[in-house]
Amino acid sequence: MREKLENNFSEWYNDIIERAQILDIRYPVKGNYVWFPYGFKVRKHVLRVLRSLLDATGHQEALFPLLIPETEFAKEAKHIRGFEDQVYWVTHGGLDPLNVKLALRPTSETAIYPMFKVWIRSHAEMPLKIYQVVNVFRYETKHTRPLIRLREITTFKEAHTAHATKEDAERQVGEAVDVYKNFFDTLGIPYTITRRPDWDKFPGAEYTTAFDTIFPDGKALQIGTVHNLGQNFAKTFDVTFENPEGEQEHIFQTCYGISDRCIAALIAAHGDDKGLCIPPDVAPIQCVIIPIWFKESQKEVNREIEKLKEELKDLRIHVDDRDIRPGQKYFDWEIKGVPLRLELGPRDIRENKVMAVRRDTGEKGSISRKDIKSQVQEILLNITKDMKARAQKELEGKIHESGDLEEAAKIIKDGGGIVRAGWCTAKACAEEIEKKDITVLGLMDEDVTTDCIVCKGQTKVKIQMGKSY
Amino acid sequence: MREKLENNFSEWYNDIIERAQILDIRYPVKGNYVWFPYGFKVRKHVLRVLRSLLDATGHQEALFPLLIPETEFAKEAKHIRGFEDQVYWVTHGGLDPLNVKLALRPTSETAIYPMFKVWIRSHAEMPLKIYQVVNVFRYETKHTRPLIRLREITTFKEAHTAHATKEDAERQVGEAVDVYKNFFDTLGIPYTITRRPDWDKFPGAEYTTAFDTIFPDGKALQIGTVHNLGQNFAKTFDVTFENPEGEQEHIFQTCYGISDRCIAALIAAHGDDKGLCIPPDVAPIQCVIIPIWFKESQKEVNREIEKLKEELKDLRIHVDDRDIRPGQKYFDWEIKGVPLRLELGPRDIRENKVMAVRRDTGEKGSISRKDIKSQVQEILLNITKDMKARAQKELEGKIHESGDLEEAAKIIKDGGGIVRAGWCTAKACAEEIEKKDITVLGLMDEDVTTDCIVCKGQTKVKIQMGKSY
Incomplete structure (x- = not known):
């Protein structure tokens, strides 16, 4: 059920960010939020997936400073024009004004490329593929929103x-496009x-290739x-290198980025009226176990739960042994989006079974204790597949074709999603x-x-058009 | 051999930081450095150890903003007095001055405790144990030094x-002292x-308990x-809570920290004239394999190396198949401090053996291919044990007892280490x-x-006294 979510996405989103303990929005600086431990764990697993894809394609993780001297930051004219309204400036150290103002990186080209200049000598050292996961800062004047429009982008x-x-x-x-496809596919986020x-x-x-997803509100x-x-x-x-002919030449460069927004997209693509998914x-937690x-x-029951824990120990499981009613536990873990719930009571023990409940579909059924691990793994695989397919289908339903601008404007205004249409490439028509x-x-x-x-x-x-966050 | 290192520690340290590709010191802001990919990997493994100890003792990782409003930062009078000379201030967003100046956290008490105020309601929610791994900033006016005295503490x-x-x-x-003991023991860093x-x-x-190590220069x-x-x-x-008697009471707090310095200590405790260890x-890389x-x-040889790789796949191994002389490879990996080197050539294949060379002792010997994995694991365990024991012994040699201030001063001035002595607790005597x-x-x-x-x-x-970084 994605009714609340479709009807008032903003309200649903703000509510679930807080109730599922992803972020605390009460930090006393606009556009700056606190990652709760549970949200932090989601972030950790998302980053694990992203890092493993980058590492597997020969990218090397490094770490560059946050502070960029104004002298470096201002070198690239187009770049500074694009960011100057958004940069936070450090002007004082202690009680003294600094000689050279320091920018909080809004992105790190101007921190990294002076180092590329000293690192790169010869064509044999390339391709050089570096990445980092850092906090960056943008002085956003528009309405800020957790994970979506931030003044501190933490990820x-x-x-x-x-x-x-x-x-x-x-x-x-x-290659970068392929890595990102792979990443979003793993997360079941359609784009x-x-x-x-x-x-x-x-x-x-020179040019920018972008991944967009479509939110439940059509944006x-x-x-x-x-x-x-x-x-x-x-x-x-x-930044120059010696080419195979022995001449000095400027290097060619690419850069590509993914931010906290991937977690916003994860939440929006899969959540429902009960909470996260x-x-x-x-x-x-891949599987929460509730003793009945x-x-x-x-x-x-506790003895049997211990056995079950042992059998499932290769998965990320959690036994909820709080002294509250099972119904309350179901409710809590549905908010937090745990994909699979196992319930085990005396009758299940007698019948050598476990009750399994899928978070995505609500589907409920007994499964045998025999080969429990492979069965749970299979259910988790099915959940992954089905979640991805559902989200993909929803996205496709939000993509329209039109040859009429009034019609397109209406679809978009009504929150129907995006419209694809022809464009002659003249700026006037745009x-x-x-x-x-x-x-x-x-x-x-x-x-x-x-x-x-x-x-x-x-x-x-052909272009895509719509409203954008 | 720790001769160069003992005689001119500063020179050795700066040289090895660069040659082993830990940090690049050429970043154009004083006290800000770049983590090279190799250094970043060392940092990653060190943090893995630290996180696993904290997680195992019920600490939860979270993430708080970097920017602290002056209004919060200035609340605790002693705290602000302790840090005011060291704080970087953000005063502008884009081209506009900010209404409230923002401090770059020098440490996060004043970012975290306003959140504790909204989080904590009752005694039942405590103990609350939170940690984060972040960059913090100190406007150091003293001489800066990689990993030791930084303006951006990245870790x-x-x-x-x-x-x-x-x-x-x-x-x-x-508990915190025990976690830290465990951490430094795992890294073989004496304290x-x-x-x-x-x-x-x-x-x-109220009070501060501190871990110190002693550097080769006696500081x-x-x-x-x-x-x-x-x-x-x-x-x-x-920050108050309702105690079991139903009354409001202020919470009791602790905090504890470890920085990049743990990696400086790792380098100094184990390195030698050939490089890192x-x-x-x-x-x-736990074990580098060199084809002869x-x-x-x-x-x-390459066929056999493939088999060896497969047999050792649970360890962090690297095969150096560069087209350069083996001697050059030995040299490179000694600088980078890889604990074990395996060499495999045609004679080793015939004899069903591998040549194994320990980085810490230089000890070299043939080991049988049979049970190679468990043998390598055993050697690695011995290396761990021996490295720790050697470093511990060296530290102990740098701790002196004295009842005479002139004598103590001479020991310390000559770089002999620290001196333990009685103190009557009068400030005048200190x-x-x-x-x-x-x-x-x-x-x-x-x-x-x-x-x-x-x-x-x-x-x-009884006190410890000496020179301090």
């Missing part, structure tokens, strides 16, 4: 790569991939971006679209011939 | 606990434990501290000691009767 995974050729950087963009229009690309990039949320930086930053920071791969006690059988309070999200990679939704001119370009 | 593990009684807070101090003199305790604490390095905060912060931040438990190729046998350019490190927990090293009066208090 910014940014990768930065260096290449000897344009082609190799291009290949890296493809669309487009190339951002030129006026919306990353400041300093698009950017959840990952991959940028081909060409030689722009390399020229600014003078976390995919087994990243659930802090009766006065005379408590000891026997402006007509945006006058309708619609954003051009990006250009699709599709081989089509169609008409521009504004001027009706024939075009081979 | 600050801070734990904060809340208790319903003074006794339970006292018990927690004991002394003392109670800091009152004038050197944590600003706002003490504080590597961990445990603070009993009493009800000081609870009163400032008005990393204890197997935290080594990014001859023209006609390369294929055969000042006499400190006039000699010696620091009173702390009071020992020992049941003795002795004479004050200054006034010769009888006392039951």
